[in-house]
Amino acid sequence: MTVASSSPPSRLPLDGVTEARTKPRTSRAGAREGRGDGRLAAVFVAPAMLGFVVFLLWPTLRGIYLSFTRFNLLTPAEWVGLDNYVRMVHDPIFWDSMKVTVEYVLINIGVQTVSALAIAVLLQRLTQSAVLRGIVLTPYLMSNVVAGIVWLWILDTQLGIGNEIIAGLGLDRVPFLADETWAIPTIALINVWRHVGYTALLLFAGLQAIPNDMYEAAKVDGASEWRMFWRITMPLLRPVLAVVLIMTVIGSFQVFDTVAVATQGGPANATNVLQYYIYGSAFGRFQFGYASAMSVALLVVLSAITFLQYRLTRAGQSDLG
Amino acid sequence: MRFRTVTAMTGALALSLVAGCAQGGTAGAGGGTVTYWLWDANQLPAYQACAKDFEKENPGLDVKISQMGWDDYWTKLTASFIAGTQPDVFTDHIQKFGQFADLKVLEPLDDLGIDDSAYQPGLGANWVGEDGHRYGSPKDWDTVALFYNKKLADAAGLTAQQLNDLSWNPKDGGTFEKAIAHLTVDTKGRRGDEPGFDKKHVKVYGLATGGGGDGDGQTQWSNFAASAGWTYTDKKRWGTKYQYDSTTFQSVIKWYFGLAKKGYMAPLTDYSGGASPANMQVAGGKAAAAFDGAWMISTYYGTKGLKVGTAFTPVGPTGKRATMMNGLADSITKNAHNKAGAKKWVKYLASDACQKTVGGYGIVFPATPDGTNTAVAAYRKKGIDVTAFTKPVADKKDFTTFSYPITNYAADVFALMHPAMQAIYGNGKSVSSLDQTTDQINLILDQ
Numbered sequence: 001m002t003v004a005s006s007s008p009p010s011r012l013p014l015d016g017v018t019e020a021r022t023k024p025r026t027s028r029a030g031a032r033e034g035r036g037d038g039r040l041a042a043v044f045v046a047p048a049m050l051g052f053v054v055f056l057l058w059p060t061l062r063g064i065y066l067s068f069t070r071f072n073l074l075t076p077a078e079w080v081g082l083d084n085y086v087r088m089v090h091d092p093i094f095w096d097s098m099k100v101t102v103e104y105v106l107i108n109i110g111v112q113t114v115s116a117l118a119i120a121v122l123l124q125r126l127t128q129s130a131v132l133r134g135i136v137l138t139p140y141l142m143s144n145v146v147a148g149i150v151w152l153w154i155l156d157t158q159l160g161i162g163n164e165i166i167a168g169l170g171l172d173r174v175p176f177l178a179d180e181t182w183a184i185p186t187i188a189l190i191n192v193w194r195h196v197g198y199t200a201l202l203l204f205a206g207l208q209a210i211p212n213d214m215y216e217a218a219k220v221d222g223a224s225e226w227r228m229f230w231r232i233t234m235p236l237l238r239p240v241l242a243v244v245l246i247m248t249v250i251g252s253f254q255v256f257d258t259v260a261v262a263t264q265g266g267p268a269n270a271t272n273v274l275q276y277y278i279y280g281s282a283f284g285r286f287q288f289g290y291a292s293a294m295s296v297a298l299l300v301v302l303s304a305i306t307f308l309q310y311r312l313t314r315a316g317q318s319d320l321g
Numbered sequence: 322m323r324f325r326t327v328t329a330m331t332g333a334l335a336l337s338l339v340a341g342c343a344q345g346g347t348a349g350a351g352g353g354t355v356t357y358w359l360w361d362a363n364q365l366p367a368y369q370a371c372a373k374d375f376e377k378e379n380p381g382l383d384v385k386i387s388q389m390g391w392d393d394y395w396t397k398l399t400a401s402f403i404a405g406t407q408p409d410v411f412t413d414h415i416q417k418f419g420q421f422a423d424l425k426v427l428e429p430l431d432d433l434g435i436d437d438s439a440y441q442p443g444l445g446a447n448w449v450g451e452d453g454h455r456y457g458s459p460k461d462w463d464t465v466a467l468f469y470n471k472k473l474a475d476a477a478g479l480t481a482q483q484l485n486d487l488s489w490n491p492k493d494g495g496t497f498e499k500a501i502a503h504l505t506v507d508t509k510g511r512r513g514d515e516p517g518f519d520k521k522h523v524k525v526y527g528l529a530t531g532g533g534g535d536g537d538g539q540t541q542w543s544n545f546a547a548s549a550g551w552t553y554t555d556k557k558r559w560g561t562k563y564q565y566d567s568t569t570f571q572s573v574i575k576w577y578f579g580l581a582k583k584g585y586m587a588p589l590t591d592y593s594g595g596a597s598p599a600n601m602q603v604a605g606g607k608a609a610a611a612f613d614g615a616w617m618i619s620t621y622y623g624t625k626g627l628k629v630g631t632a633f634t635p636v637g638p639t640g641k642r643a644t645m646m647n648g649l650a651d652s653i654t655k656n657a658h659n660k661a662g663a664k665k666w667v668k669y670l671a672s673d674a675c676q677k678t679v680g681g682y683g684i685v686f687p688a689t690p691d692g693t694n695t696a697v698a699a700y701r702k703k704g705i706d707v708t709a710f711t712k713p714v715a716d717k718k719d720f721t722t723f724s725y726p727i728t729n730y731a732a733d734v735f736a737l738m739h740p741a742m743q744a745i746y747g748n749g750k751s752v753s754s755l756d757q758t759t760d761q762i763n764l765i766l767d768q
Contacts, residue, residue, distance in 0.1 A: 073403050074424050158591050158607050172521075175590030180748055267589060268744035283399060285732045286424060 060299075067292035077289065084293035094294060096269060097277040100184060104273055105252045107188035112248065115192065116199035117241075121233060123200065124207045125225065133204070136197040144194065148261030151190045152177060177262050180270040187258050187271060199248060206240025207233065242313035246306055253302055274298055353381045355662040356408040360394040363619055367682040371675040375666060382662050402426050405656060409663035410670075413457050413652040415447060415724070416537070419731035421652070422450045428653040428660065429454040433668050440688040441714060444648040447724055451559045457650025458671035459688035461679070463615035464644045464722065465540050466709035468600075469504075471628040473525065473609040477503050477512070481630055485709075488636035491549065491576040497635040501527030501585045504609035513585050520584025528580060529599040529608035530587040533742030536563070536734045537725055540599065540612045542577045543645050548637020549573050553726035560728055561766050565738070566759035571752040578746045589747035603627070614647075615710045619684050622705050631709040639721070644713045646722035648688060686710070733765045 067084055069077035088094050123133060139147065154162040155176040163173045176186040210233065218228050234241075256275040259265060265272035265280065274294065282291035310316070359368060365388045372384035387408070389397060395417065401407040402424070413421070421427050431454055437445030440459040448457030469484060479500055489497035504527035505513030512518065513527060534541030537553075551570045554560025564570060580586035587608055591597065599611035604624045612634070613621070621629045634642050651670045653663045669675050676692030679685065683699030686692075693711070700707045713720035728734065741758040744750040 072424060074426060156597055158587075158602065159597055159605060175588075178590035178592070178747075266740065266743055267747045268750075269740040272740070280736060283396070285736055286420070 063292045063295055066289055067296045069289045069292075071288040071292075072286040073288050074286075080289065084290045087290060088293050088297060093269065093272070093277065094274075097272045097274045100270070100272055101253060101255070101274045104184050104188050104255055105249060107185055108191055108252045108255070109245070109249055111189065112192045112196050112199055113241075113245065115196050116203055116244075119196065119200035120203035120207055121229065123204050133201070136200055138197065139194045140198040142194065144191075144257040145261050147190060147194045148258040151186075151193075152262045155186065178267055180267055183263055183267065183271045187255070187262060190262070191252075191255065191258055195248070195251075199244060202244050203237065203240065206237050206244075209240070210236045236318075238313065239316075239318045242309065245313065246309050249305060249309065250302055253298065253305075353659075353662065354383045354385055355410060355659050355666045357384055357386045357666065358394065358398065358408040358411040359386065359388055360391045360412060361616065361685075362388055362390075363616075363684045364679070364682075367679040367684060370682075371670065371678050374674070374678065375669045378669070379665060382665065384666060402654070407654040407656060409657040409659050410651055410653050410666055412460065413448075413650045415647060415727055416731060416735075418448070418450075418457065418650075419727060419729050422452075422456065423729055426655050427456040428655050428657060428663075429456060430458055430653060430664075430667065431455050433458060433664060433671070435459075435671060439673075441646075441648075441690065441693065443646065443722070443724060444688050447558065447648060447727060448650045449558075451729070457652045458667050460649045460651050460670060461676075461685045461687050462646055462648040462693075462714075463686065464646050464710045464713050465544060465612055465614050466634060466644065467610055467632040468603060468613050468617070468621050469610035469630050469632065470603055470606070471630045473504060473606075474630065477609070479503065481632070484630070484632040487632070489545065489548075490638050491545075491572045494576060494580070495635070498580065498585070501580065501610070502583070503527070505585045507584075513583070518584070523584050523587075525606065526585065526587040526591075526602070526608045527610060528586040529602040529611035530581070530589060530592040531599045531612065532592045533589065533739070533746045535742060536565075536738035537645075538742075539645050539647065539725065540614055542574060543723075544612065544634040544643050545577055545637065546570055546573045547643035547645070547721060547723050548634070548639055548641060550637075550639045552723070554728055557724070558727045560726070561763075563726075563728070563734065563759055563762050563766070565755045565762070571755060574742075574745065574755070575752045581746065582749075589743060600624070615686060615707070618700070618705060618707065618710070622703070631706070633709050633712070633720075636719075641721045642713065642719060643721040643723060645725060646714060647725045728766065730762075730765050730768075734762050737762055 066077060068079060068081060070080045070083070071077035119136060123136070142150075154160050157163055157173050157175040157178055162176070167173055174182065176182050214232050214236075215228055218232060223231070254275055255273050256279065259271050259273055259276045260279070263271040265276050275298075278291045278294045278298070281287045281294065357368070357372075359365065365386065368386055372386060375384060376382060398407070398411060407426075413427075427450075433455075435445060435455060435458050439445075441462055444459040444462055448459065449455050467484070474481075474484065484500065487495070487497040487500055489495040494501075499514065502513035504525070505518075505523060506525045507513075507519040508522040508524045509517075509519065510524075513520075531541045534543070537543060538546065546569075549569050549572075551564065551567055551573065553563060555562040555564065581588050587602060591602065591607070592599075597605075597607075599608070599613055600617055600620055602608040603611050603621070604627055618631075621627070634644050636642050651667045653660065653667055657663045671688075673689050673691050676687035676689045677695045680687045680692040680695030681699055683696055683703055683705075686696050697707055697711060713722055726734075737758055741755060745752055745754065
């Protein structure tokens with residue numbers, strides 16, 4: 001934790017360290033001045049810090065420790081070294097579920113980002129209606145489990161109204177959630193349906209920050225909407241889009257509830273996403289050690305992807321101004 | 322100063338939260354209360370009646386029954402073991418018994434004086450763990466038979482007598498396959514055994530789908546496999562090798578899932594445990610018949626507009642009919658809050674008195690012979706003939722009954738067999754793929 005200081009950085013050299021090599025953020029003198037504020041800051045930060053330590057830091061550290069043990073939750077953990085990781089590397093179901101998860105993320109994020117961007121731009125350029133903005137957000141108000149159950153019933157091969165309509169049109173029924181090929185795209189699209197409004201709203205907020213005079217100037221120069229989108233909207237929205245992508249990709253990798261409700265990982269592991277496999281190993285088979293090892297793997301993958309995304313999209317910098 | 326106050330207050334708040342949690346764990350279970358969990362809503366009134374009689378006999382003891390659906394039941398039970406909020410007594414299933422024995426969460430019931438001979442054969446012995454201790458007292462039992470839509474059977478010209486007299490084999494399916502094919506009708510009205518039958522556009526399947534059946538196939542393939550002479554494991558109980566790699570078993574599975582390829586049985590894609598289990602397919606007119614358990618009798622017969630008949634499982638290559646006889650039990654949790662009360666309650670649940678009360682509701686077959694007879698009479702009073710379920714238990718000449726597989730690592734077996742059977746049924750994977758799955762399972766059991 002860094003304590004915020006109100007004093008500007010000074011250029012006093014530190015003992016034994018040349019000025020050229022260091023750029024100290026806080027000088028000793030500054031720290032002395034800010035000590036009173038520091039205490040107050042600590043008090044304000046304490047509740048959040050307590051939550052962070054109790055609910056995030058400690059469970060993460062304990063999870064990492066447990067990944068080196070054999071643990072069934074009811075008897076004491078037994079240290080097994082790297083056994084769980086060795087098993088993971090040789091476990092075809094783990095790699096298969098990793099593949100299934102990546103497939104899900106690609107479809108989910110791909111479709112969701114493009115649709116959300118389209119909706120956000122339409123909301124900004126075409127309408128000012130708050131009602132319309134509200135409607136776009138409606139699916140997000142529903143819980144994932146409810147959404148999963150509703151779609152499970154709509155898409156049921158024999159009894160679902162969706163398939164009744166398809167059959168009514170004279171077409172063959174589609175086993176959306178029961179067929180190996182269809183199951184992952186279907187679940188990905190169900191979650192797009194639920195989240196696209198929220199994502200669009202985040203992007204919409206980003207669009208609001210783009211000064212209108214840029215569009216006006218472009219219009220005067222005779223630019224088309226299409227050209228303005230690519231030359232003004234996209235470049236200036238980039239930092240927001242990057243953050244939204246980072247958040248949605250992390251969320252997407254953690255897909256669980258829709259799978260748990262709609263397919264339980266089936267048919268034949270076709271929707272056995274990583275989080276579901278971890279859950280099944282832990283709470284179904286009581287292999288908390290192995291489940292922890294897979295969770296650590298997921299943490300590493302997500303950290304790497306987030307870091308890469310951050311760097312590639314230059315999310316920390318803006319082209320505005 | 323101010324900082325210290327805030328810290329102290331935060332600490333106090335955290336402590337009170339923790340204390341609150343601990344208190345929640347024991348609330349409602351202390352004193353003279355015995356908590357009891359079950360999953361079958363149909364059985365709730367019967368056990369409430371039992372509890373009432375028990376409380377009369379044991380003043381000061383109060384039984385608190387909670388009922389929740391099958392899936393939630395096991396999730397909640399697992400969570401309760403971890404959180405220390407487990408019930409004193411719960412309804413236990415053989416499928417979970419091995420795992421609970423592994424986790425050592427059950428209390429031995431050796432001192433309850435449960436006598437195996439007081440119950441239907443096999444029910445008592447199943448609940449003795451590998452360590453020789455008893456962990457469950459027999460409660461009820463069920464077998465599997467063929468439920469069929471009488472109207473559709475009449476239309477196909479199949480009599481109850483004919484349906485009760487079917488036989489099968491893994492080569493051509495025998496008279497059973499012929500009957501199922503004849504019950505199948507495509508969208509143009511052609512039956513499964515008629516020329517021009519379109520298996521891609523079936524209106525009514527002869528046999529409903531109950532999914533891949535995981536590692537037990539209780540209401541799917543188990544009766545066929547057993548009547549072909551196959552057994553799940555190398556030993557009757559607590560075996561150390563599963564036998565899914567047997568050629569007999571694989572030939573049965575190939576034939577059974579082959580029914581779906583021929584269009585006589587609904588494909589796996591028509592099955593979803595939540596939205597369309599086998600009974601819903603029969604109720605909705607999408608299937609003419611389904612193998613299902615005795616616990617579903619009230620559901621089938623209670624379906625509006627559906628006239629139901631039941632038939633024995635078909636005679637197999639061994640010359641006998643086979644059906645899984647599974648029994649539930651009542652178990653006491655190791656960390657029960659009221660162990661003394663729990664033991665009294667379980668003893669009462671296992672008694673003829675309670676089992677006859679339950680039998681009187683005509684919803685399940687209690688484990689004691691008297692309890693069973695009371696249930697048969699109660700079903701008869703409702704106009705339901707349950708011979709297809711009871712005769713296999715009484716007639717050992719023509720029938721074989723077998724138990725649900727009882728081994729360690731049951732959850733791992735499920736986790737591996739569930740997708741493996743779906744892959745064969747749904748994706749047309751070869752049955753020989755079960756060799757590898759069996760190796761993996763047996764490796765786990767060897768640990």
